[in-house]
Every structure is written in structure tokens, then in C-alpha cells.
Amino acid sequence: MIPANTKFDPKLGMATREAFGKALVEAGRRNKDVVVLDADLSKSTYTSLFHHEFPDRFFSCGIAEANMVAIAAGFAYAGKIPVAASFSCFVVNKGFEQLRVTVAYPNLNVKIVGTHSGISIGEDGPSQMSVEETALACSLPGFVVLSPADEVSTTALVHAAIHHVGPVFIRTGRMKAPVVYPAEQKFEIGKAVELIDGSDVTVIATGLLVAEAIRAQEALEAQGISVRVIDFHTVKPLDRETIARAAAETRAIVVAEEHLVDGGLGVRVAQVVAETHPCVMEFVGLQTYAESGSPEQLLDKYGLMSRDVIAAVHRVLARKK
Amino acid sequence: MLQKKTVPEMQALAKRMRREIVEMIGAAKSGHPGGSLSAVELVVTLYFDVMRHDPANPKWPDRDRFILSKGHAAPVLYTAMAEAGYTPRDQLNTLRKLGSMYQGHPDVRFLPALEASTGSLGEGVSLALGMALAARLNGSPSRTYVMLGDGEIQEGQVWEGAMFGAYHKVDNVVAIVDYNGIQLDGFVKDIMEVKPLADKWRAFGWHAIEIDGHDIPSIQAAFQEAARTKGVPTAVIAHTVKGKGVSFMENNPKFHGTAPTPDELKLALQELQ
Numbered sequence: 001m002i003p004a005n006t007k008f009d010p011k012l013g014m015a016t017r018e019a020f021g022k023a024l025v026e027a028g029r030r031n032k033d034v035v036v037l038d039a040d041l042s043k044s045t046y047t048s049l050f051h052h053e054f055p056d057r058f059f060s061c062g063i064a065e066a067n068m069v070a071i072a073a074g075f076a077y078a079g080k081i082p083v084a085a086s087f088s089c090f091v092v093n094k095g096f097e098q099l100r101v102t103v104a105y106p107n108l109n110v111k112i113v114g115t116h117s118g119i120s121i122g123e124d125g126p127s128q129m130s131v132e133e134t135a136l137a138c139s140l141p142g143f144v145v146l147s148p149a150d151e152v153s154t155t156a157l158v159h160a161a162i163h164h165v166g167p168v169f170i171r172t173g174r175m176k177a178p179v180v181y182p183a184e185q186k187f188e189i190g191k192a193v194e195l196i197d198g199s200d201v202t203v204i205a206t207g208l209l210v211a212e213a214i215r216a217q218e219a220l221e222a223q224g225i226s227v228r229v230i231d232f233h234t235v236k237p238l239d240r241e242t243i244a245r246a247a248a249e250t251r252a253i254v255v256a257e258e259h260l261v262d263g264g265l266g267v268r269v270a271q272v273v274a275e276t277h278p279c280v281m282e283f284v285g286l287q288t289y290a291e292s293g294s295p296e297q298l299l300d301k302y303g304l305m306s307r308d309v310i311a312a313v314h315r316v317l318a319r320k321k
Numbered sequence: 322m323l324q325k326k327t328v329p330e331m332q333a334l335a336k337r338m339r340r341e342i343v344e345m346i347g348a349a350k351s352g353h354p355g356g357s358l359s360a361v362e363l364v365v366t367l368y369f370d371v372m373r374h375d376p377a378n379p380k381w382p383d384r385d386r387f388i389l390s391k392g393h394a395a396p397v398l399y400t401a402m403a404e405a406g407y408t409p410r411d412q413l414n415t416l417r418k419l420g421s422m423y424q425g426h427p428d429v430r431f432l433p434a435l436e437a438s439t440g441s442l443g444e445g446v447s448l449a450l451g452m453a454l455a456a457r458l459n460g461s462p463s464r465t466y467v468m469l470g471d472g473e474i475q476e477g478q479v480w481e482g483a484m485f486g487a488y489h490k491v492d493n494v495v496a497i498v499d500y501n502g503i504q505l506d507g508f509v510k511d512i513m514e515v516k517p518l519a520d521k522w523r524a525f526g527w528h529a530i531e532i533d534g535h536d537i538p539s540i541q542a543a544f545q546e547a548a549r550t551k552g553v554p555t556a557v558i559a560h561t562v563k564g565k566g567v568s569f570m571e572n573n574p575k576f577h578g579t580a581p582t583p584d585e586l587k588l589a590l591q592e593l594q
Contacts, residue, residue, distance in 0.1 A: 035458070059454065059489065067447045067481035074451020077437060079382075080458070082451070098478075101441040102448060106429045 008214045010178035016207075017115035017172040019151035021046020023158035024083060028054050034162060035075055037061050037068050037084040044174075045085040045115045069095035069112070073102035076109045081162060088114025088130030088171055096136055103167050104140035110167050112137075113158075117147075117171040118258035119290040119298045120208060126289040130171070135263025137169040138236045144168040144189055145236040147257075147265075149210035152181035153233050160189050171207065173258075175295050178211040180231070192239040198228035201313050201320075202246035202253045206232045206265050208304070209256040209284065215306035220313055227313065235265050243269055244276035251277075252320040254312045256284035258304055280319040282312040323376060323405055326369040328537050334369065335361045335537075338400040339566045340593045341413055345396055347586035349417040352425070355576040356470060357397040359501040359534070359561040366540040367466055368401045376406035379434040383461045386436045386452055390445020391470035391499065392426040393578070398435075399423050407434045443476025445469060446496055450486050453494040464548070468497045472504030475513045480525065486554040487526025494554045495547045496527070499534065501563035507574045522556035534559025567592055 013019075028034045028050055035057045042048040042060070051058040061068035065086055072082035084091065091114050092099070103110045117130045137145045144164060148154040154172060161168040180195070187193070195210070196217050205213035210231045217227040228250055230242060246253060253273060255266035266283040273279060290302050299305055326334065338361050346352035364387075368374075372385040389398045396416065403410040408422060415421035422432040426440030437448050449467035456463040469479065486494055498518060506512050515521070519529040528550045532539040540559070547555035563577070564570030567589040570581075581589055 035455075057458065061485060062481075062488075064478075064481035064485070066478045067485055070444045070447030070478065071451040071454075071482075071485065074437075074448040074453075075455050076451070077448065078452045078455030078459075080451075080455045097441060098444060098447070101438070102444050106438040 008218055010180060010211060012176045013151040013179035015172070015174055015176050016148055016151065016154040017174060018046050019154035020113055020115070020158055020170065020172050021049045023155040025049045025053055027159060027162045028057065031081065031162065033079065034081045034083060035059065037072055037082060039063055039065050039068050039086045039090065041086050044087070045113065047085050065090045065094040066098050069098035070102045072110045073098070073108050081109060081111065083111040083113060085113040085115065087128060088117040088133045089128055092130060092133045092136050099140060104142055107142045107166060109165050111161050112169045113172065114169065115172045116174045118173060118208065119286065119302060120258060120295040121174045122295040122298060123292050125292040129290060131260045131286050131289070132263065133171055134235055134257070134259045134265060138268065140167070142167055143236060144234070146170045146189070146233060147206040147235050148172070148233050149207055149231055150177045150180045152179060152183055152185055153187055156185070156187040157189070157233060160187060164189055173208060175208070177208060180210055180214065187233065190234045190237045190239055192242045193231040193233065194228065194242065195231055196227065196229040198226040199250060200226040200252070201317055202228040202230060202250045203256060203309060203313065204230050204232055204246070204253060204265070204269055205256040206235060208258050212304065212306040213256055213309055216309035216313065219306065219310055225313065225317070232265060235268065238268055238272055240272050240276070243272040247273045247277035247279045251279045252316045253279060253281045254284060254309060254316055255281065256309050256312070259285055261285035261287065280316050282316040284308050284312050323369070323374060331365045331369055331537050334404060335365045336566070336593060338365065338397065338404060340590055341400045342396045343567065343581060343586060343589045343593070345413045345416040345423070346580045347583070348414040349580060351417060351580050352396060353393040353578050354570055354581065355503060355563040355573070356391060356394040356499065356501065358565045358567065358570065359563045360394055360397045360468060360499045361565065362535045362537055363468065363497055363499065363540060363559055364397050364401045366537050366544070368405050370541060371544045372466065379407060383463050385463055386465045388437045388445045388449050388465065388467040389427055389439055390467050391442065391473050392439035395423070395425065395427050398427060402434065408432065442470070442473040443478040446479055446482035446486070449494050450482055450491050453491050454489065456493060464493045464495065466495045466497060468499060470504070471498055471500045471502065471509050471515055471518070472512065474498065474515055483522065483525035483527060490552050491554050492551050495544065496554065496556045498556065498558050499561055500558055501561045503563040503572070503574050503577055505577050519558045522558070526553060528553050528555045529558060530555065531558045531560065534561035535565060
């Protein structure tokens with residue numbers, strides 16, 4: 001929990017992809033069964049760091065994501081802990097059939113890390129932007145799906161993913177990310193972090209939108225609105241208890257994510273709300289594909305700023321009985 | 322370790338497995354007899370001569386592994402595993418029935434002694450490469466064998482895997498192509514020609530061997546040659562007859578994925594005496 005009355009002025013930390021790459025090297029030092037696969041993007045995914053330290057445990061797959069995912073499955077069948085990385089859009093979309101049949105169906109201990117998630121990759125445009133990955137990854141039975149907000153949570157969750165026995169997908173971003181957490185913060189797969197308590201409305205956010213949600217909370221507090229902010233770093237399995245409590249206590253929920261609203265965290269939270277304490281909800285997310293532009297321009301144009309969270313809070317409070 | 326069988330013993334076993342295959346598919350009233358019958362000698366030779374494995378210890382880390390990438394031919398794998406003692410023979414006729422360990426396609430959830438769940442074509446080479454590289458990292462003598470259909474190699478992932486296998490010098494993998502010339506919709510040449518098969522594998526950097534896939538001594542020699550081949554993986558192109566052993570199924574595309582009727586089953590079992 002962030003201390004009360006602290007002005008949120010985070011320093012810009014590493015991109016979550018870089019935090020992943022560094023944590024992976026440490027995971028490799030701790031566990032010799034960790035092997036890494038990459039598809040010609042190791043400089044972008046930062047698996048190049050692992051390659052440099054453990055050349056014998058790094059396997060270049062070339063630009064062939066489907067093959068990479070199934071080779072990872074083969075490693076897992078033989079008792080290794082494979083980590084396969086690429087841009088999210090390529091590893092999840094081109095590898096989806098292999099994620100389904102070779103990883104999820106036999107429930108193998110494979111870790112998939114997608115980098116350059118969402119639209120904040122910027123100028124490269126929609127062919128490189130992953131905006132369906134939460135829907136796809138969450139549809140796979142048995143998968144754990146993680147979406148860390150900053151370098152601290154990424155580092156902790158990479159180690160948690162390696163320790164977890166079973167398939168995991170981690171989505172990470174290209175941009176440097178504001179540091180939300182103190183270095184000593186503890187994280188547990190499936191346990192959301194309540195960052196700020198509040199009673200009028202709850203904002204559930206994941207990834208880059210966590211920092212935007214905190215900024216929104218500060219502005220709304222100045223307007224006399226008490227906002228609870230929760231980081232859902234684990235998109236699957238959902239922390240149902242925390243959602244149910246927020247729904248019962250604040251009776252209004254906004255979900256914010258850098259992903260298509262269809263199939264995203266928001267609809268998953270809405271299911272739990274419907275099953276527990278139905279309440280009004282609003283959703284901050286994408287409706288369609290974006291375009292080229294700077295990350296800041298895109299987040300602004302496509303409605304993923306604190307301003308958009310604030311507007312959603314006003315909408316949901318207007319509907320709250 | 323399983324006791325190796327002689328060639329005449331394996332020939333007799335092949336005939337018995339063919340009976341079991343048509344019987345179990347007949348009992349299931351659905352399934353894929355053609356591509357199961359074409360692969361019998363290949364699978365028998367692997368399980369009863371070539372591979373180092375132990376049915377009493379199916380998870381022995383240094384065992385050789387077999388992946389049926391053409392998972393629809395599950396009956397040939399199930400009969401081999403049952404004959405080797407991994408699974409009960411008297412339940413073979415539960416094939417494709419609810420709760421059976423003998424699922425429609427190989428499923429490790431129901432049969433943990435399997436090396437992999439398969440069924441979606443094109444994935445087995447990649448799985449085999451991962452297992453073989455794990456063995457290499459562990460300093461294990463384990464070798465991995467993966468059987469593909471000839472229609473299956475139309476899938477692009479097979480060639481992604483082929484490139485990877487040669488590049489990473491995965492010489493403890495052997496791919497076996499059951500080259501029976503027929504796929505679901507008809508003859509391979511009429512659907513999507515795959516010739517020249519051995520040349521394709523060679524072009525991708527594999528050592529390729531062409532054999533008669535029903536001649537057990539030739540199969541033994543091919544796998545011995547593969548074991549001697551260092552620095553590159555080996556592909557065994559096994560020329561086979563779809564539906565082999567049952568006259569009305571041989572070279573008949575209908576029996577790629579159609580079960581025999583009770584009358585056809587009776588006839589098939591007479592031919593396989």
C-alpha cells in the first residue's frame with residue numbers, strides 16, 4: 001500500500017522487458033534446468049543477456065515462433081524449464097496452435113514471455129502491436145497469465161513464474177515504465193495488490209495502466225472522490241476474493257488495460273462481479289487497432305491515459321445507485 | 322530393458338498387431354486403419370529391437386523416446402505399447418471410448434507412459450528436437466524417434482523444425498516419414514505433391530535414407546546407420562503401403578479414416594491369420 005498523502009511522482013524505471021531479461025539471467029544462475037529460446041529478437045527481448053552468460057542453454061530458433069513454442073514443449077517433457085520469448089504478437093499469435101496443443105493440453109511447464117505488448121511500442125504500428133494476447137492466453141486451460149506494471153513486479157514475477165510448475169505467459173512492454181513499487185514489495189501469483197484504499201469506486205488496472213490509475217486517483221481525491229486502486233498483475237487466475245470485496249464495498253468498478261476490451265482483463269473481472277456482488281462497471285481499453293505514432297501520442301489518441309480513467313470513474317459514479 | 326526380438330518374432334508380432342489394429346478400430350466404429358497398418362513394421366522394429374526402453378520403468382530418464390507425430394495412427398502405437406507391456410492388451414478395444422486410456426489421438430493425460438500428446442499435424446519434429454536437446458544438455462545417450470505422415474509434411478512447421486535440427490546439429494533425433502502416398506482427401510500427388518522427399522530433407526541439412534518400410538532388416542539397417550551419423554539429424558524415408566496386410570484397404574484412400582464394417586472386419590481378420 002502506498003502511504004497516504006504521498007504525491008505520486010514515480011521515477012522512470014527499466015522497461016518491463018529489460019527487467020525480464022535481467023531476472024532471467026539470475027534465474028539461470030539459480031537453476032541449471034532453465035533453458036531459453038528466442039526467435040531472432042533476443043536484443044529486443046533482452047534474452048541476449050542470458051545468451052551471453054549461458055550460451056549452452058540458449059537456443060536460437062530463427063524467425064519461426066510455432067517451432068519455438070513446440071521445441072519448448074519438448075524441453076518441458078524432458079524435465080527442463082524452457083522460457084521462450086519474442087514479441088507478444090508473434091509468439092502468441094503465430095504460436096497459438098502450439099500453445100494450445102503442445103503446451104496447454106498436456107499442461108507442460110513452459111514459460112512464454114511476450115515483449116512489446118500493447119500499442120505503446122509506438123512507431124512500428126499495428127502489425128507489431130499485441131492487443132489480443134490476454135484474450136488468447138487466458139483462453140488456454142491451466143495457463144497462468146501475468147502482466148506486471150514495473151521493474152520491481154516484473155523481477156519478482158519472473159522468479160515466481162520459474163518456480164510455478166505449469167504453463168505461464170508473461171506480457172511485458174517496450175517503454176520504460178514508472179516504478180510503482182518499493183524494491184522490497186512481495187508478490188504472489190494470483191494475489192492482486194491493493195495500492196490505495198478507497199470507498200467510492202475501485203479502479204482495477206494492469207501493466208502500464210497501473211501508474212495511470214494512481215495518477216487518476218490523486219486527481220479524483222482532490223475532487224473529493226475516494227478511489228481504491230488495485231494492481232492485477234495476475235490476469236489469470238483472477239484474485240476473485242479481492243474483486244468480490246471491491247464490488248461489495250465500493251459498488252462501482254473501472255477496469256483499465258492496454259488491450260482490446262473484448263476478451264481482456266475487464267470482461268474477466270466483470271464475470272467475477274456478476275458471480276459475486278453485481279455492480280456498475282466501466283472499461284478503459286482499446287476498441288480496435290491503432291497506428292504509427294510515438295507511444296505518448298498513441299496512448300493519448302487511443303484513450304489510455306489517467307484522463308481516460310478519470311472520465312470512466314465519473315461515468316461509473318453517475319450510474320451508481 | 323525390454324528383451325529384443327528376432328526378425329521372425331517381429332514379423333509374427335507385426336501380423337498380430339495388424340489384427341489388433343483392425344479389431345480395435347472395428348470395435349470403435351471410427352478411426353484410421355490405413356496409416357496404422359502402413360507403419361506396423363517401423364513401430365515394431367523400434368519398440369522390439371532399436372529403442373532402449375523399459376516398460377517396467379517408463380520414466381527412465383535415459384530411455385529412447387518415440388513420438389507419433391501422425392497421431393491419428395494411434396492404434397499402431399497402442400498395440401506396440403500393449404505388446405511391450407506398458408498397457409493392458411485386454412483393453413485395446415476400449416479405443417476412442419469415454420475415459421479410455423486409448424484416446425482417439427495420443428493423450429498423456431490418459432496414458433502417462435506416452436512421450437507426448439499429438440494429433441495436430443506438424444508438431445512432432447519440434448517436440449522431438451526439444452527432448453533431444455534436453456538429453457544432450459544432460460549428457461544422456463537418449464535418442465528420440467519421431468514418425469511423420471507424408472501428408473503431414475505439407476505443414477510448414479515440419480520444415481521450421483528441419484532447419485532447426487540441422488542448424489543445431491541434433492544428431493540424436495531420427496525422423497521417420499511413413500511414405501504411403503495417401504492422405505485424407507486422396508492420393509498425396511493429387512492433393513499437394515511432396516516429391517522429391519529425400520532430396521527435401523537433404524536440402525534442409527539432414528542425412529536421408531530411403532528404405533522399404535515393411536522390410537524389417539532394412540529398417541534395422543537404417544536405424545543403425547542413423548546412430549552412426551554424427552553432426553546431423555537423420556530422416557528415414559520409409560516407402561510403405563497404406564492399409565498394408567488387408568487387401569481391400571491397401572492403397573485405398575477410403576481407409577485413411579474409415580473403420581471397417583463388421584463384415585469387412587471379419588474378412589480382414591481372415592486375411593491376417
